[in-house]
Amino acid sequence: MKYKSLTAAITYVFCLCGLNAQTNVSVAKYHGNCKAAVSYTFDDGLLEHYTKVFPEFKKRNIKGSFCIIGSKVGHDMKGTPCMNWEQLREMADDGQEITNHGWAHRNVTNLTADELRYEVQHNDTAIYNNVGVFPRTYFYPGNRKTDTAVEFCSQDRTGTRTFQISIGSKRDTEWLKKWIDGIISHGEWGIGMTHGITTGYDAFTDPSILWNHIDYACSRRDSLWIAPLHDVSAYIQERDNIKLKVRTKGNITEIAMQTGLDPKIFNVPLTMTVCGNSNEDTPGNIVASQDGVKLNIYRKERDLMFDFNPNGGKITIIHQYNLK
Known part of the structure; x- marks a missing residue:
């Protein structure tokens, strides 16, 4: 499934009784009503992802996706050392995504149905048994795929990596800055992909390029x-x-709401925005709760918003509306 072209959020409009104004309620395009999104993905489960990337991500309080090859855990990938299960558990406990890159990194386009099932499901089991989380995404080895493979690998997952941009190797600071600026300008979801940091395939000419880039991305967190x-x-x-x-x-x-999706798999909070729809109107204070639990209200520009559980019960909003 490909998400590069994203549809606009559906807006639900209702009138506040007794007021000559309307308030728009909508599900934000991205979390926090951000204009765009970016995911940083690291392939092959290399040791440097633990020794170098993980500490830098913790400093900045950001999370990435680390796809591993089960048969290589505790060994090496073509001479480049890989992480062990204990290190992977530590990263998972911190909230980093540990996910599936195939048990033996086999090209899924060349596999029989039984071979594909083993390549994917055996790695799922290894990750679950050793890390304690079941991987809900899949990253295709060599980025090779077929429609049949995508259909199989997408079962019981939130998605698979069907598009990405290489951010390692020859990329420089200016190129990476333009990439982030373009994602925000076009309201897209960007997926950055790399392998080695200082050694191995796709390694950076200087690892500071990556850390400086991550700092720039963090500076754009409002968007x-x-x-x-x-x-x-x-x-x-x-x-x-x-x-x-x-x-x-x-x-x-x-x-009231429903998604029709499996709540055991799709359980990421959504952001709801409440905003005025004319120059004369600005949202006043609101109090919101779901299932009897008060929700945290925050503001971005003219919009009030809160995060909610899409699989939860009814949301109640009590409005106070300011008219200029």
């Missing part, structure tokens, strides 16, 4: 959601499948 591939792919599917039923009486709005 850019930085999250693992799992989170973004789940958010997009939940957003595009959710159906809202909105009912307003006086200053109270109730919103």
Whole structure:
């Protein structure tokens, strides 16, 4: 499934009784009502992902996606050392995504149905048994795939990596800056991919290029959601499948919802925005709760917003509206 072309969020409009104004309620395109999203993905489970990338990501409080080859864990990938299971568990406990890159890194386009099943499912089992999380995404070895392979590998997952941009090797600071600026300008989801950091395939000419780039991406966080591939792919599917039923009486709005998706797989919070729709109107204070639990309200420019569970119960919003 390909998400590069994204549909606009569906907006639900309702009138506040007794006021000559309207308020728009919508599910944001990306988490936090960001204009764009980016996922940083690291292939092959190399040791440098633990010794170099993981500490730098922790400093900046960001999460990435690390796809591993089960048969290579604790060994090496063509001479480049790989992480062990203990290191992978530590990263998973921190919230980094540990996911599937095939048990033996076999080209899925050359496999029989039984071979494909083993390549994918045996690695799922190894990751679950040793790390404690079941991988809900899949990264194709060599980025090779067929429609049949994509259909199989997408089963019981939030998505698979069907497009990416190489950010290692010959990329420089200016190129990477333009890449991020372009993602934001076009409202896209960018997926960056690399392997080695200082050694191995696709290594950077200087690792500071990567750290400086990550710093620049972090500086654009008001517009850019930085999250693992799992989170973004789940958010997009939940957003595009959710159906809202909105009912307003006086200053109270109730919103019921359903996605039709498996809540065991699709459980990433969505962001709902509440905004005025004329120059004369600005949102006042609101109080929102879901299943009796108060939701945290935050503001971005003219919009008020909150995160909610798309698989949860009814949302109740109590409005106070400011008219200029």
